[in-house]
Amino acid sequence: MYYDIIVVGSGIAGLYSCINAPKDTSVLLISKSDFLNSNTYLAQGGIACVLSEKDSFKSHIDDTVRAGRYENDIEAVKLMVTEGPLDVKRLSTMGVEFDKEDGGELKMTLEGGHSARRIVHHSDSTGREIAEKLLESARKEINISLAENTFVYDIKKIDDMFAVFVLGKNGKRDAYFASNVVLATGGIGKIYKYTTNSSIATGDGIVLAKRLGANIKNLSYIQFHPTALAIGEGERVLVSEAVRGEGAYLLNEKGERFMHKYHDMGELAPRDVVCRGILEEVKIQGSENIYLDITYKDSDFVRNRFPYIYEKCMEAGIDITKDRIPVFPCQHYLMGGIHVDFNSNTGIKGLYAAGECSNTGVHGKNRLASNSLLEAMVFSRRAAINIDIQNHSYKMIDADIRREGTSLIEPSIKEEIRDIMQKAYFVVPDMGMIAKGLSRLGEMIKGIEASSYIKDKEYYETFNMACVSKMVLEDIQKNGQA
Template sequence: MEYFDALIVGSGAAGLYTALNLPRDWRVALLTKEDLRASSSDWAQGGIAAVIDPTDSFLLHTEDTMVAGAGLCERQAVEVLVEEAPERIAELIHLGVSFDRYQGRLDLTLEAAHSRKRILHAQDATGRELVRALTEEVLVQPNITIYEKTLVTDLWVARGRCWGVRTRRAGVAAYLGAPVTVLATGGASRVFLHSTNPPVCTGDGLAMAWLAGARLRDMEFVQFHPTALAVPGAPRLLISEAVRGEGAHVLDRQGQRFLSRYHPAGELAPRDVVARAIYLHLRERGEDRVFIDFRPVGQQRIEQRFPNIRLTCAQYGLDIFEEPIPVAPAAHYCMGGVQTDLLGQTSVPGLWAVGETASTGVHGANRLASNSLLECLVFAHRIGRHTGLNTLNYPPPPALVDQAPPSPAAVQTILRQLPVLCWEACGIVRTALDLERGLAQLRLWQEWLAQADWTLDREALEARNQILVAYLLLQSALWRRESRGAHFRSDFPETALSWQVHTVIEHDHWSAQALKPDPVVYR
């Protein structure tokens, strides 16, 4: 058995940046079930929001975030996010992240629901550029050991704290111990049929934290990106919010703009409003896609800002200079997650969470565009710089005894049908009847596999984790009997003041948690 000072599970921006911010004399293990670049961060086209321009302010960024969050943002967390953003951007530039520039200055752009131009991009592959720079830095640090192709199957929890993780690598099970374990496993949007996330985003960290007794929060709030590429056989490539921010139009099959019928801001309305408007427009007409027209942006600006979108569309016979391209909503980002404090600590001693896995209080009911990569950086830095070591007297790890594996046919059935269930029962528009039917099917699947050992096979493990995440998602959506932010119940379409609370899930019990009061003085 090996021991480290810190274990980080996940190799996206949150995991990489946490590793780089931990003390350089710590022995750090970075574990990922694929390779270092297989993450949602690497797929992220959107940029990073930060107050850079002199005409912008922390107060404006804070208020934009609070408004987007529909009454559920924790103001103190939002202030931490926006006030520490400029320093994190400066560090990225020092590490070699190549942000777009115009006449020598950082080229700031506008995105939906932002009141100022404050979005930094690296063309339309900001996440990829960020992961590139962070990965190169991680690889040269002698204190960081990288475990690729390594399944983390469970957290090692005993005597009320987390002691490390159980892993399976090359078919061999083992425990790794550390006083600090950080979950940076990303989100869980692959539980939906249509998702902008890479296949690795199966909610592993959320499921493991739940099984370990950690408190989760606001799982019902899943953001559906309104414009994902809708071409048969093609991945649901995210057509960035920045495209509409630059002036692209959303059209129906008749070539008409229609979003202003649903919101006066039209294409620049909040993301959940645009996604719901497209969904309702398509359902009303019995159609499956709308179109986004790049041509108002102009060819020169398209070539400068969106080269990867242009090339990917070309692979599927689409010329964004000549024709609108088909798009439809897809699941994109989980606002809820493992509840943490402002230093990333969860309710389980010894366990931290960061990035999309965590619920820091920043996003509320609806994440403001381009705050997600920023959240990774700000809270990863806080974990790295404020987490101390404890001398531990480790208990003996549980015995590594393999039981019978689950039925391969059952696993394949779940992996095939569960995304359809989540999309239909807990998608953009939800009802109690659909949620209850979905929960009944999830319970049946859990009974199928209750006696199996999930650690033997990656697909089996991911099926277990997706069942758990789907259960938490649907049950939370059923519990919240109102519509707020990204959560829309057609049987409870109004936003109710009495529901301005967080949904807290602890030990299979759902309850409300009041928001912290705003600070009296703005820092």
């Protein structure tokens, strides 16, 4: 079937680009998993946005560039900061319920790296609220079709048209056609043992874009969040920056505050600084026991302000109104990705990228807290309204490739990839382990390609994870320390 626009990914960037597409176009939204399985849905803190007379665009721009270690594209930052407020206001008109003061004005919280209270939020489940309301809006648009549990395993460019090859829920192969494709496939968190990312974050869109000839930039610019709940393996619960914004202290094993030793903003320093401060404290004390403490605050305030975090910690036997929260850094966000211009164009006619899989230059080397949802809205909207719709006749392609292969790919390969990445690049790169990791990943990629594995979703995910991991380590090796 032919569409004007195919959007791959159902987080905020994918949904918002669909909603902003011209109403006289046909749009297909493809979601790898269920529509609400995304990093957007898991986002807690909120959206950074200048909506108060006490704040200013200049202040938000300065904070963003300072956090990004002055490697940001300043013009992209200005676009995001100045255009973003209109997008945030539009969310309210679409039913998103941001927390408000008794007088009706928006509540704004403070997070690390910000010099003013400018983060609007929906308790500590802002992403879930936005994702649900955007999905409701998309469902109401008659020009938007939705395909759930559909995995895009390849995209080919044929003249000025794209053939998008997919695996359906039952493993059936098919192909869709469009003159324009927007990649909004999210991050790469699942290449790490410990991540706050959802299960879909395997870097698929980045591999697809590279195969099409797009430029992949700064893939080693990975943000590690300093305060994930340090319990269990795999996906870890994020303990939002907003908890520190509301006054929580970081404590070492002895119960002492320590961040003042590493930055004059203390617990509210930019994320990369806090991560490095924690690791330095770990070296000093010879223990990974680090805690976040908000017990001195009113217990009703804590429960009402952070209901999701309270609930998740209670499931682990931790009452955050009475107990310290064990935390430790883990992988959180990708600043690099598919390089795009101010309209999210990749440089390949008709191919756009938005959200975490893209590299707009906004974040520089380190993302300022709560800028991610803002960036995703601004640049996905810009993509949608600047798409050049063209009509094509197209030829049907046989997408029903046989399930060649005799065996399923081993889950242990994914685990080995995660082990390599955790050892080679966790907050601070280990150049020796990077060299070893690159050698092994190269072997793995060749082995996967030459194998007799059945080419199902697990196969393609594993292959993509290995390719993205190799690109990350190559980027560090090429450019020096991340």
